[in-house]
Amino acid sequence: MSSDREKIFSAIRAALDPLPERTAKPDWDPSLVICNPSGEFDSLTAQFADKLTFASSRFFDQVDALIAFLVKEGSTYGYCDPALAALFEGSEAIAFDTEFDHAKINDYAFGITKGSAGIAESGTIMLKDTQTSARLGALAPWIHIAVLKEADIVPNIPAAIERFGDDPSIIFATGPSKTADVEGILIEGVHGPGIQIALVLP
Template sequence: MTDARTEILRRIRAAAVPPAAAPPRHYLRHAPGLAEDDRPAVLALFAERLAEYGATVLPAEDPATAVAEALGDARTAVVPAGLPAEWTARWDGEARSDRPPLTHARLDATDAVLTTCAAAVADSGTLILDGGPGQGRRAATLLPDLHVCVVRAAQVHSALPGALAGLDPRRPLTFVSGPSATADIEMIRVKGVHGPRRLAVVLLP
């Protein structure tokens, strides 16, 4: 039995395909044709991609005015801990704290959620949230109908590799590319299936 086993293993090793060469690791770390340090072009691409998804983009010097415009007719909004209080100074709705955590029913009955983000990607028009200050927990960003996200220009990277380099993989990362929508059923586009139907991005310098 030992000799037979040895012979079988010998034949397997002899017939085995040689190990493949190591895959190349020289990935493109910026959007094609766009230099990471070309900040005006990076921000323009970010706004363009968001608009293609149907999101609203509000470049702003004054966050309070832009936030009030982005929230629009929303009468209630979840405001996570760590968000600057002055950002809601010109909005006359009800800011709801999520501490202690609001129930899912309460979140679903809230018009909007206002957050910051951990990073953003211009090439795909993506916001990345990791539950840090001003972002809150994942449920609070998925159940309200409107998500208003305040993004600083320095947080926008031209492509995903640049954004990932500054993120902690141990944190709960959520990637948001435009308002929630799906066309899985009979190719009919339906909004709001997996998250907010509306997305507004306030882009600060």
């Protein structure tokens, strides 16, 4: 006869097991999801850059310009997804680990990870667990750099939702975290990166 402790942990394990079937995504009217562009843009990337900046984020399309920004910020040591390391290995101005070391979590000034999509209508960066080498690399450092391909800039939120697939966890990051108290004082970067950057490459 199993003990009460074994019964409890057995129930917890059963509750955490993946469901045999995922619940179907709800239907929605895409026309209800609207965030009008602030002007005329010649590409989704240009619209994304505009909205991203409006959301207190930063946009770069050149690696050298990004590195110069990190140096100016005094943020020259961090974490980089090993699949992206080749983009930065030629620079002597910054240093990084390609394996996230939890013991150095307070030492990492920046984290460079893959972004899954950029949403042009809102300046949102979508991060999927299956494409992120280390979730803490995107959430713990003060500066997070999401590297995106131009082909992964989608027009709107419904188009991003179509890319969800079966990923167990997806984050929408629209600028740095923001919180305000009852007096209306806005503070950024309280629970997450204080500086959100998108590096968009061809």
